[in-house]
Amino acid sequence: MSPVKAEDLVPHPCREQFAELDYCITSPPPWITTVVVAFQHYLVMLGTTVIIATILVPIMGGGHEEKAIVIQTILFLAGINTLLQVHFGTRLPAVMGGSFTYIYAAVAIIISPRYILFIGAPFERFVYTMRSLQGALIIAGVFQAVIGFFGIWRVFIRFLSPLAAVPFVTLSALGLFYFAFPGVAKCIEIGLPTLVLLLIFSEYASHYFAKGSFVFGRCAVLVTVIIVWIFAEILTAAGAYDERNPVTQFSCRTDRSGLIHAAPWSGSLTRSSGDTPSSARRTASP
Structure with a gap:
């Protein structure tokens, strides 16, 4: 039996196996590409995170x-979940984010109806409701961990196929x-x-139009966000929303989101010494 050569043990390049696949685990992309695509993934994840908070918090x-x-x-x-997942979990290059x-x-x-007693105290209702949600999510997470650890999920996954999962995921997304x-x-x-720009x-x-382009092929979301943000900044600086209603200004202006100034790590830097946080005003007694 002839000895096995070293080059025979090296897997074939991805392009030889799959025509549409450029990188795999054994052939990662360059670090510049990794950083750019990772930042784009962060923007996508940030958008979903903001949507979840925008839906629930009000x-x-x-x-x-x-x-x-x-x-x-x-x-x-x-x-934290991403670091645990890539080191101790499935070790796939996936980011763990908020789930819909x-x-x-x-x-x-x-x-x-149990929160109807907090109608006149919105901040107290937020705190009490958040504690209830945290408890429910902890119980749900523990239940999923137990199901996965004991292999119970493998019993049910045999009866589920992509044909059964796709309609469920689609209907859940359409509801949002x-x-x-x-x-x-x-x-x-x-x-x-x-x-429109993201679709194009x-x-x-x-x-x-630009087949194989790195900018449009892998950075379509990042390019769209940059272009639209510059466009929104131009409209804001030009005064296009100065006389509009507060709802439009909050949604369109680049300086009215309120999240940066409301964040605890930046609010202490931007808030004057005489101002009082809204949460403190809500909880302060006369």
Whole structure:
């Protein structure tokens, strides 16, 4: 038997195995590409995180400060879960982020009649509701961990196929249009160009006009965000929203989101010494 050569043990390049695959585990992309694509993935994840907080926090009675705290908490825990997953879990290069799966259950808890006593105290209602949500999520997480650890999920996964999973995921995502698209309609001159540019860059430019382009092939979201943000900044600086209603200014202006100034790590730097946080004003007694 002839000895096995070293070059025979090296796997074939990805392009020889799959025509549309450029990188795999044994052939990672250059570090510059990795950094750019990772930042784009962070922007996508940040968008989903903001949507989750935007949906839940106002219903719970929270304001900008509470929304900033929820976003910071989700990002912090997502980082911890990602590090645990890539070192001790499946070790796949995937980012663990906020899930839309629990939104409907969370909304059902928030609108429960048990919180009707906090109608006149929105901040107290936010705190009490958040504690209830945290407890429910902890129990759900422990249940999932037990199911996976004992291998019970393997019994059920044999009866589920992609044909059964796709309709469930699709219907769950379509239900979120009720929350997401009204937000786009609040600033149609920013939201509509974003959708159109993202569709053109990701589905047409990367396949027809600039086939194989790194900018449109892998960075369509990043390019769209940069272009639309510059466009929104020009409209804001030109005074296009100075005389508009507060809802439009909050949705369209680049300096009215309220999240940066409401964040605890930056609020202490930007808030004057005579100002009082909104949460403190809500809880202070006369």
